Amino acid sequence: MKLSINEIIKIVPALVTGDHDFEITGLSSFDDAGSHDLTFACDPTYLARLNRCRAGAVIVPESFSPQPLVSLNCVLLKTSNPKLSFFKILELFHPKKPLIAHVHGTAILGRNLRSGEGTRVEANVVIGDDVVIGNHVHIMPNVYIANGCVLGDYTVIKPNVTLMEGTILGHHVIVHPGSVIGSDGYGFAQNAQIHEKLAHTGHVKIGNHVEIGACNTIDKGTLGVTSLGNGVKTDNLVHIAHNVKIGDNTLVVAQVGIAGSTCIGKNVIIAGKAGISGHLTIGDYAIVGPYAGVSKDVPANEIVSGIPHMPHKTWLKVSSIVPRLPEMRKKISSLERKMKNLENKSE
C-alpha cells in the first residue's frame, strides 16, 4: 500500500513542509522507521533528535519549528495532535476487517434471546436466558454470558470472558480476554468464627466506549450496582470490588485494586499498582500515583502518592529524603553527643 502526502492530508489535515508527492509505504515507531515510513514525534526528547530519525515523513506539533542550523531530510506534517493523527493514518494502512454476521454452529443460545442485526457469535460461546444483544456485536470463542445480560451495539467480547448474571454493557465496549464481570463480591457476615456468605443481588453496569483490559475482575453490587461511566479504560489485572462507582473517562492502570463501595470521579487517573480502600470518595480529575495506597478521601484535582497517600509534592520531597535516613540518624546521634558535652561544660 502506498499513499502520497497529498492523499494523507485529505483525510488527516496537516500543514506540510516538504514534498507533497512523497509516497508513504508504511508506518513505524520513531526509532524503527525507514525511508518511506511515516512516524510521529510529540515530546521534546523525540523532537530534539529529529535530525537522526530515518523516517520519510514525521508528524510533529503545530508549534514545532526545527532549530535553525539543523537540516531535516524528512517531510514534516504539523497537526494539533500528532499521536492521534498518526494512529488515524495507521488505520488507513491496517483497515479493520468488516464484521461478518454469523452464529457459529457450536454456540449455545439460551431462551428468549433478543439479538440485533449484523452480530457475530463465534465457536463455543454459551449464552444464558433473557439476554439482549445489540447490533454489530462481536462475541468471540469460549465466552460465557449469563442470564439477563445486556450488550450494546458494536460491543466486542474477546475470548474466554465471563459475564455473570445481569451484567449491562453499553455500546462500543471492548472486554479483553479472561476478564470476569459480575461475579459475587467479597461479602460475608461474621457469625462467631464463621464468615457466612451474603446473597449478592446487585449487578454491574458499564457505560459506552469503555475498554476493560485482560483478566480484570469486576464484582457485582451486593445490593444495587457497581458502575463504570462512559469512556472508562481499565488496563490488565485490575480489581474493582462490589458497589464501586467510577465516573466518565477515568483511567485505571494495570494491577490497580479498588475496594468496595468507593466512588471515583470523572477524568481521574489511577496509576499502576495503586490501591484504594473501601467507602472512599476520589474527586474528579484527581491523580493517584503508581504504587500508592489511598486510605482517605482525595479531593478533586489533587495529585497523591505514597502508602498511605500524601500530596504528590510532599511525597517527592519525602522520597528523596528516605534514602538519607541513615545519615539523618547519625547526625542526631552526633548532635546528642555534642549537646551532652556542652551541657557538661555549662554546668
Add this chain to the structure above:
Amino acid sequence: MKLSINEIIKIVPALVTGDHDFEITGLSSFDDAGSHDLTFACDPTYLARLNRCRAGAVIVPESFSPQPLVSLNCVLLKTSNPKLSFFKILELFHPKKPLIAHVHGTAILGRNLRSGEGTRVEANVVIGDDVVIGNHVHIMPNVYIANGCVLGDYTVIKPNVTLMEGTILGHHVIVHPGSVIGSDGYGFAQNAQIHEKLAHTGHVKIGNHVEIGACNTIDKGTLGVTSLGNGVKTDNLVHIAHNVKIGDNTLVVAQVGIAGSTCIGKNVIIAGKAGISGHLTIGDYAIVGPYAGVSKDVPANEIVSGIPHMPHKTWLKVSSIVPRLPEMRKKISSLERKMKNLENKSE
C-alpha cells in the same frame, strides 16, 4: 413479594418497635431504601443518621436505643447481628433457584467418572479421567477439570475455571470464574545460567465451605500439598504459591500474594494487596494490613503493617511522621548550625 414484620420475625427472631403488621416489599441499602423497604444499620455512623433514613423498617443492634428527642418513622427490629439477619431475610426475597440435575450434551466426560446425584454439568465442560464428583455439584460452562480431581457435595465451579490434576475440593466450595487451581508452582533449579523446570508431583487440597474469588491462582505442591482449611475465603486476583498452608476461616483479600511454603494460621486476616514472603509462619488470629510486605514470621494475634512489616501501632505513628520528614531534616540542619555557634562561643 410482600412480608409483614410478623412474618419476618418468625424466620429471623427480632425485638420489634413499631407496627408488627407493616409490610415489606423489598430490601435495599441504607441510603437507597424506600418507604416499604427493609434495611439495616450496624455501625455508629449509620445509626447516628437513622432519622434521615427513608426505609420502612431497619434492623439495628440489640444495644441500640434512639436518642431521646429524635423521632423515627420506621419500624425497628433489634437483633444480635443485624447484617446477618438482613441477608437472611434477603434470601427470602431472592430465593436460590433449585439446581436441576442435568449433564449438557456438549459436556465431555473422561473415563471412570464417579458422580453423585443431583449434579449439574453445563455446556462445554471438559472432565478428565478418574474424577469423583459429589451430590448436588454445579459445574458451569467452559470449565476444565483434569484427571483425578475430587469435588465434594454442593460445590459450585463457575465458568471458565481450570482445576488441574489431582485437585481436591471439599463440600460447599465455590470457585469463582477464571480461577486456576493446581497448576505447576514456580519451581526451578539453577544449572549454570539456565533455570531448569522441576517436576511438580504435589496437588491442592481445599476444605469445606471455602470460597475462592475470581482469577485466583493456587499452585499445586512441588512435593506434597498446598492446602486451604475449612471456611477460608479468598477475594479476587489472589496468588497462593506451591506448598502454602492456610488454616480455617482465614480471609485473604484481593490481590494478595503468598509465596511458596508459607504457613498461615486460622482466623487470620490478610488485607488487600499485602504480600507474604516464602517459608514464613503467620500465627492464628494475626492481621496483616493492606499493602503490607511481610518478610519475617508474625506471631499469633499480632497486627502488622508496612513494607517491611512492623507492629501496626508503630506503623500508624511512622506513617504520620513520614510526610514530616522534610521538616525533620530542616530541624536537624538548624540544630547543627546552632550547635556550631554554641561550640564556637564555648571555645
Add this chain to the structure above:
Amino acid sequence: MKLSINEIIKIVPALVTGDHDFEITGLSSFDDAGSHDLTFACDPTYLARLNRCRAGAVIVPESFSPQPLVSLNCVLLKTSNPKLSFFKILELFHPKKPLIAHVHGTAILGRNLRSGEGTRVEANVVIGDDVVIGNHVHIMPNVYIANGCVLGDYTVIKPNVTLMEGTILGHHVIVHPGSVIGSDGYGFAQNAQIHEKLAHTGHVKIGNHVEIGACNTIDKGTLGVTSLGNGVKTDNLVHIAHNVKIGDNTLVVAQVGIAGSTCIGKNVIIAGKAGISGHLTIGDYAIVGPYAGVSKDVPANEIVSGIPHMPHKTWLKVSSIVPRLPEMRKKISSLERKMKNLENKSE
C-alpha cells in the same frame, strides 16, 4: 517402584557414603521423608539438622561433611547440585506420560493450518486461520488461538489460555492456564476529555524454553513487538505491557507489573509484586527486590529495593530505621528544647 542407590547413581552420578544396595521406594521433602524415601538438603539450616531427618537417603552438596560426633543413619549421595539431582531422580519415579497425537472431534480448526507430527489438540480448542503448529505440541481444552499464531515444537498450551493474533511462541514453551498473550496494550490518544483507542498492529514474540505462569497478561506491541527471550520464566498474575523486551533467562516472580516499552536485560530477577515503570532499562543480572517500585533505569548487576527504588544495601539500613522514626522525632524535639536552654544561658 524401587531403585537401589547403585541404580540411581548410574543415572545421576554421585559420591555415595553408605549402603549401595539400599532401596529407595519414594521421594519426599526433607521433613516428610520416611525410612525408604530419598530427599535432598542444600542450605545450612537443613544440613545442620540432618541427624533428625528420617529419610533413607539424602542428596547433599559435594562440599558437605557431617560434624564429627553426629551419627547419621541415612545413605548420603554427594552431587554438585543436589536440588537438580533430586528432581532428575523424581522424574524416574514420576515419568511423564507420552503425548498421544490426536485432534479431538470438538476442536475447531481454521483455514490453512500447518501442523507438525505428534501434535495433540484437545476438546473445545478453537484455532483461527493461517496458524502454524510445530511437532509434538500439546494444546489443552478450551484454548483459543487466533489467526496467524506460530507455536514451536514441544510447546504446551494449558487450558483456558488465549493467544491473540500473530503471537509467536518458540519451542518447549509452557503457557499455564488462564493466561492471555497478545491482547491490545493500554494505548490511547487524549482528544479533549476523550481517550481515543489506538490501533494495535504489533504482536508478541516468545523465545524457546519459556514458561508463562497462570493468569498472566502479555500485551502485543502497539507498533512492533513485545518480546521475551529464551529461558524466561514468569510466575502467576504477571503483567507485561506493550513493547516490553525481556532478555534471556530472566525471572519474573508473581504479581509483577512491567509498564510499556521497558527493556529488561538477561538473567535479571524481578521479585514478587515489584513494579517497573515504562520506558526504562534494567541491566543484565540486575535484581529488583520484592514490592519494589522502579522508576528509573537500573544498571547491570545492581540490586535495588524500595518504592521508589534505591540500592538494596541502603534500603536495608533505611528499613531498619523507619520503625524508629517516632523515637528520632522525639530526640529532635528534646535536642531543640535543650538547645533553647543552652542558648538562653549563653545570652
